[in-house]
Amino acid sequence: MNWHDWILAQEVSIRLGFFFGIFAVVALWEVLAPRRLLMLSRGVRWTSNLGLVVLNSVVLRLLFPAAAVGVAALAEQRGWGLLNLYRLPDLLTVVIAVVALDFVIWLQHVMVHAIPLFWRLHRVHHADLDYDLTTGARFHPLEIILSMLIKFAAILVLGPPVLAVVIFEVLLNATSMFNHGNIRIPERIDRVLRLFVVTPDMHRVHHSVHAPLTNSNFGFNLPWWDRLFGTYVAQPPEGHVAMEIGLADLRDPKQVDRLPGMLMLPFVRQLGEYTINRRW
Secondary structure (H helix, E strand, O other): OOHHHHHHHHHHHHHHHHHHHHHHHHHHHHHHOEOOOOOOOHHHHHHHHHHHHHHHHHHHHHHOOOHHHHHHHHHHHHOOOHHHHOOOOHHHHHHHHHHHHHHHHHHHHHHHHHOHHHHHHHHHHHOOOOOOHHHHHOOOHHHHHHHHHHHHHHHHHHOOOHHHHHHHHHHHHHHHHHHOOOEOOOHHHHHHHOOOOOOHHHHHHHHEOOHHHHOOOOOOOOOHHHHHHOOOOOOOOOOOOOOOEOEOOEOOHHHHOOHHHHHHHHHOOOOOOOOHHHOO
16 A cells, blocks of 8 residues: 555544644643633533534535545546646645645635625634634534535645645644634744744634624634735734633623534524624
8 A cells, every 4th residue: 555545544543643632732731821711611612612523523424425635536536636737846736735725714714704694604613702722623514514615626626635635634623723722822932933823822813802803813724814915913902811702792601602502603693793894
């Protein structure tokens, strides 16, 4: 078995290994050096947020057994996509693919803030009244399906190598847990880190209850797109400890931090002033 076939065969194990490993590291970091005091019981929130993760995993496995790696393997086999049309050094191809896929996810994130129908789905992520590593995996199943379809389309157009897709998926999951972590990083270190990766202090601004800040710092992995397109905000005006997390019109813990309420949030009438095109 060559490395290509090995990656295809072990893709799920690789992703789960990194998921549980990074989860354990960030969870321990949150205990040893928390950035903020949490408002709600970790047990209740984690049960709901991680319950949503399990539900999403089952839904994706049932609907898309091959997942993104399978689509990449198909595109590679059929010669579909830009990177399969032009021969480049393997390392350069992987780097280009990972960066391009990250940009697609950034654009998707902007889109779900700009289109009211998609914001209905995405606000499940923003309605969390606290901010910790489980927030990074808290997405409605319908948004997860939408995200997977967008990812499939990007892979078919781009034609990334299977290795690049695996690296991207691992990075996306790892950085999402890291930058949603309730962890304290010294400011001088944070200033350097955020030149290369989205840090918790950088992304936490995006979860402010104030609408203008919610529509900033869209990046999950690479921090460059927000700086390039003018959506970067360095710090919240009130500071990270005092800033209020969540959505102004959704403050009932029974509605936003219990699994049944989270699943029903897209069908709740109020949208607030958070969608981009309601403000501009």
